[in-house]
Amino acid sequence: xxxxxRVLPAPRGPHARRARRERALLLVPVLLLLGLVVGxxxxxxxxxxxxxxxxxxxxxxxxxxxxxxxRTLHDGRFLSAxxxxxxxxxxxxxxxxxxxxxxxxxxxxxxxxRGALRAAVLVPWALPTSVMAxxxxxxxxxxFGMANDLLERLHLIGAPVAWLAQPGTAMAAVVIADAWxxxxxxxxxxxAGLQGIPDEVHEAARVDGASxxxxxxxxxxxxxxxxxxxALLFRAVQAWGAFDVVxxxxxxxPGGSTETLSLYAYQSYFRYLDFGYGAAVATQxxxxxxxLAALVVRLASRREEA
Amino acid sequence: MTGFRRRPLAAAALAVGVALAATWSLxxxxxxxxxxxxxxxxxxxxxxxxxxxxxxxxxxxxLWERKPFGRYLANSAGISLxxxxxxxxxxxxxxxxxxxxxxxxxxxxLLGLLLxxxxxxxxxxxPLYEGVRALGLVNSPLALVLPYAAFGxxxxxxxxxxxxxxxxxxxxxxxTLDGLGPLGRLLRVQLPLAAPAVTAAxxxxxxxxxxxxxxxxxFTTRDRAKTVTAGIASVSGASLYEVPWGQLSAAIVLSTxxxxxxVLLFERRITSGLxxxxxxx
Numbered sequence: 150x151x152x153x154x155r156v157l158p159a160p161r162g163p164h165a166r167r168a169r170r171e172r173a174l175l176l177v178p179v180l181l182l183l184g185l186v187v188g189x190x191x192x193x194x195x196x197x198x199x200x201x202x203x204x205x206x207x208x209x210x211x212x213x214x215x216x217x218x219x220r221t222l223h224d225g226r227f228l229s230a231x232x233x234x235x236x237x238x239x240x241x242x243x244x245x246x247x248x249x250x251x252x253x254x255x256x257x258x259x260x261x262x263r264g265a266l267r268a269a270v271l272v273p274w275a276l277p278t279s280v281m282a283x284x285x286x287x288x289x290x291x292x293f294g295m296a297n298d299l300l301e302r303l304h305l306i307g308a309p310v311a312w313l314a315q316p317g318t319a320m321a322a323v324v325i326a327d328a329w330x331x332x333x334x335x336x337x338x339x340x341a342g343l344q345g346i347p348d349e350v351h352e353a354a355r356v357d358g359a360s361x362x363x364x365x366x367x368x369x370x371x372x373x374x375x376x377x378x379x380a381l382l383f384r385a386v387q388a389w390g391a392f393d394v395v396x397x398x399x400x401x402x403p404g405g406s407t408e409t410l411s412l413y414a415y416q417s418y419f420r421y422l423d424f425g426y427g428a429a430v431a432t433q434x435x436x437x438x439x440x441l442a443a444l445v446v447r448l449a450s451r452r453e454e455a
Numbered sequence: 456m457t458g459f460r461r462r463p464l465a466a467a468a469l470a471v472g473v474a475l476a477a478t479w480s481l482x483x484x485x486x487x488x489x490x491x492x493x494x495x496x497x498x499x500x501x502x503x504x505x506x507x508x509x510x511x512x513x514x515x516x517x518l519w520e521r522k523p524f525g526r527y528l529a530n531s532a533g534i535s536l537x538x539x540x541x542x543x544x545x546x547x548x549x550x551x552x553x554x555x556x557x558x559x560x561x562x563x564x565l566l567g568l569l570l571x572x573x574x575x576x577x578x579x580x581x582p583l584y585e586g587v588r589a590l591g592l593v594n595s596p597l598a599l600v601l602p603y604a605a606f607g608x609x610x611x612x613x614x615x616x617x618x619x620x621x622x623x624x625x626x627x628x629x630x631t632l633d634g635l636g637p638l639g640r641l642l643r644v645q646l647p648l649a650a651p652a653v654t655a656a657x658x659x660x661x662x663x664x665x666x667x668x669x670x671x672x673x674f675t676t677r678d679r680a681k682t683v684t685a686g687i688a689s690v691s692g693a694s695l696y697e698v699p700w701g702q703l704s705a706a707i708v709l710s711t712x713x714x715x716x717x718v719l720l721f722e723r724r725i726t727s728g729l730x731x732x733x734x735x736x
Contacts, residue, residue: 190579397688
């Protein structure tokens, strides 16, 4: 595919030039809109991170070089937010990766009502995160919630759990709410990957006497790794920037135990009016996400080559 | 239908799997729907009363009286529709240009768009907020329409480009010979022939706009300017422990119903839009 343009001579002449100019014009609206909403703001926020915000008389931004960025090194709350973000992202990916693969394998089977199940499974993905986060707060309500009621009826817990009032269980509740919403995305991408595995591969293994379980373990799962990696890569970047679900369900509490980097940046900016520091936290968060994504892509491509 | 025949054990396992998948996907939303029509005494009953008897419309009525909820819904619908239209209007010409590019240049563009779509919203929030305030656009629908359209662009271009690529080259060339310019080709040939891709791109942009929360929360201060996601945040009481759960559940159900309907009607389009780009890329 990439060898083709080198073989073809570059189109020349007035006709080709006009076609190129037409193409450039067609791209103007996209560039304009993205420049206005993404490009300029991204530049502005990075610059803002190099300023110190002074609230003495009115709000003033003073150039501070790296001083504002350096504050994160000694900021316990930043480090705790970083840890929470990593924990949230890791747990969320683990849960939705597992459930997503299971759902994809299920939807790959042929059975009556599969179309209806596919639509049902997609519903959580389409619902607004902030709104469903409220729904999950109600589900995890300590006295009247559905979670405690179900678990007590199944005799899995003896007494009601105050889910959102303790650090460990609050993180678990937020992760479950996030995984509920995002599992369909992982499942659909993996399912598309599954549908790309030729039937002959399974047939050949069946002929060779492989059991259904062996076929799953040795053929299906390894072959769906590429699509799973793609899905989880998208999800990792999104989970790292998660805001809605945490802001609504716990507000970062109890005791900052679920505060993510996005939430901390938001609080620094809107609550403490520390604009420069909020921008620095957001920028560092994104740089870490980029480094993480680059690392994963690197590892994945190395594995593919080997 | 011999394809459905299985050994009893496998059939049982499949049935359990289907039941679990349906429960996991629908129960949280169903619990809200039940709470929304449950009388107050049953909402706060321990152990929980699952089926409301009799169902009540009191919460919906109270919600409507206390909050301009119809206005929230109208705002969300209007803003999401405008953003969707704007995103498609900008994405379609771009996709038409990309289809005609050499593969290497095209892939570079698509990759660039993908990177843009991965920017965390929190990073863009602060400068956008400054801009919105400087331009006096707080509480204006425009402050949300433009960003939502921009956020929807990358995926829309991906989906439309894939759709346009399916349009046979000969059809396009025939249109050119008939004297159609790039815009004429786009409107008369490419968009109609790639209708499924257009639908998918529109659905995904609309749903994402309807669901957006962070900007809606930050750029609207007046109640009547709020979208449903921002409005619902203001339905709850001072803390999580004095929340009017019946009203809140009613609000949750009313704001999610439109997207649930879209999913049930257009499941195949949405799925193809979501998976098309990611799997090819």
